Amino acid sequence: MKHATLAVLMTAAAAMPTLADEAATCGTVRYSDPGWTDITATNGVAAVVLEALGYTPDIATLSVPVGYEALKNGQTDMFLGNWMPAQQKFRDDLDAAGSIEVLVQNLEGAKFTLAVNKAGADAGVADFADLDAQKDAFEGKIYGIEPGAPANQSIQAMIDADEFGLGDWELVESGEQAMLAQVTRNSGTPTVFLAWAPHPMNEAIEITYLSGGDAQFGPDYGGATVHTLARKDWVAACPNAARLLSQMVFDVPMENVLMGKILDEGMDAREAAKGWLAANPDTAAAWLDGVTTLDGQPGLDAVKAAVEG
Template identity: 75%
Template sequence: MTTLRLSTVALMLAATAAPAFAQDADSCTTVRMSNPGWTDITATNGVAQTLLQALGYQAEISTLSVPVGYEALKNGQTDLFLGNWMPAQQKFRDDLDAAGGIEELVQNLEGAKFTLAVNKPGDEAGVSDFADLDARKGAFEGKIFGIEPGAPANQSIQAMIDADDFGLGDWTLVESGEQAMLAQVGRNASAGTPTVFLAWAPHPMNEAIDITYLSGGDEQFGPDYGGATVHTLARSEWVQNCPNAAKLFSQLVFDIPMENQLMGMILNDGTDPADAASAWLAQNPQVLDDWLAGVTTTQGDPAKEAVLAAIGG
C-alpha cells in the first residue's frame, strides 16, 4: 500500500526552545482546514479551533466535499485535513502521493469502523450479512442510504451495485447529508421499516440507534467491519513554514469515547463545536500535557497555561 511519508520537520523541532514567533511565518496565524460535513471532523476541527485560538492563531474552516477538499489541499487552498479515513480514501492518498507536497503528521484515531448496517427492524427481518439483503429487497424497498454525493463510501456502495455484488445490482443508492440520512433511519426505525445504511464509529448514532453492523463486506469496505484509522494530512510547505502549529497537529490525537461525547454534544444538544470542545477540555485537561508538549503561543508563552485560561480551567 502506497503511503505518504511521515512528517519529520515538525518532529525534529521537538527539542527546539525558540519561541513560536521566531519559528512560524506571519502567514501561519491563519490555519486553513476543511470539513466534509461529517460530525466527527466537525468535532475534531472544533478541538483544533479551540486550541489554535487560545494560542493566538485563527482557524479558517471551509465546508468542502471529500473530492473537493483533497483538491484544495493539493492545490494549496487549505493547509490541513484531519479526516483522512484509511483505507476508504486510499485513492485520494495515492493521488496526493503522486502529486507530492503533502505529509502525514499523525494517525489521529484508531478503532474506527465504516460499513453498511441495518436498524432494529432490519435486524429483526433477519439481516446480519451483506448476503442476506437481496432476499429481503421488498422489505428494504431496494434502497441503501448513503451520505453526501462524492463521498468515497458512496462510491464503494455504487460500485457494489454496478457489479451486482450480493445480487444488489437492481438496488438504488440514496445519497444525502449525514444528518438527513440518520434522521431518515430514525424515522424508519420508529415506523418499523427495515433500513440498510452507511454507519460508522465514532458517532453518537451508535448510542441513539439500535444498529447491527453487517458482516461479509470485507472486499467492499475492508475487514473488521470496515475497520479504519484516521490521519492528519498537511502541506509540506506549511509544515516547514509553521513548525509550532505543525507540532501541535503532530501531537493532536483522539479516541472513540472522546469523539462520541463531542459529537453527541454537537448533534444532540446543538452545541457549537468550539464550545463543545472547550467544555470537554475543561473536564479533561490532562490531555493537554501530550497535545501541547513543546508548543507555545504565537508570542512564545507556554501553551498549556494559555489554553487553560481560555477554557476557564
C-alpha cells in the first residue's frame, strides 16, 4: 500500500512542472483587433471565456496588415478575423512562412462588397457598371474603411485600372465608424460604400449590395468565410486554449446582436458577450467540450459562474 501511495505521489509531482510550465507559457493569450465591430464582438466573447478559464486576454488594436505581421513574427498568438477570400494575400504570406495553423472556420454566410444607400439605388445603381453614369450624383467618391485594409486596396486597384470607367473616382479612406457616419448623415445623397454582413448596418440602413464585383470581391456579393488562425508553436504549447478556439464558432444572427449592443447601445464588448453567453448556455457548452480552466478544473462550470454571477 505504501509503495502504491508513493507511486501516486511521484506521478502527481511529475505532472506539476508541466502544468506550471503551461500556465507560465499560456497564461496570457495575445491577439489583435483591426477596429471592425464584428471582430471586436467576437474578440469580446473570447476574452470573457478566456478570463473565466483563468487566462489573461491581451488584445492589441492593430490594422489588418500590421496584425498579420504581428502574428507572423510571434508578437500575437491567434487572430479571429481572417476574412477569406478578401485577405488571401495575407494568408498566402503566412502559409509560405509555414508557422500558422487554421484552427477553424468560425463564420459562414458573411459577405463583403460595395453597396449603395437608398438614394443610390433610387438613382438606378444596382451593379458596379452602373456607377460611372451617376458620377456627379455620387460626387465621384467611394467610401472605404481604414487605410491599408485589403478591401480598400481592391477598390484602389479597380480605380487605378479604370475598371467600370471608375478611373477618375476617389477612394475616401477613414474607418468603419466614420464611413457609416457619412452614410447615415447623408442619407438623402447617393452614396457608395463598403458594406458587409454580419453587421447591424443591414438593419439600420436600407442597403443595396451591388452585383458585378466578382473579380474584385468574389462571387455571391463578396460571399466570405471567417477563420481563426494561430501560431503552430502556440497551439502545440497551449493545447487547452487552442481546443477552445478550435470549437468557438459563430453565426450571423449572433454577431448582429452583439454588434448592435456595441454600436447602438454603447455597450462594452465584454459586457455584451456576458449577456449573450448567459442567454445561450448550449452554445457555451459546445465550445467548452473537453476544455478546462488553466489550472485543470472543469471549464464550463467556471464560465457559467462568470457570466451568471
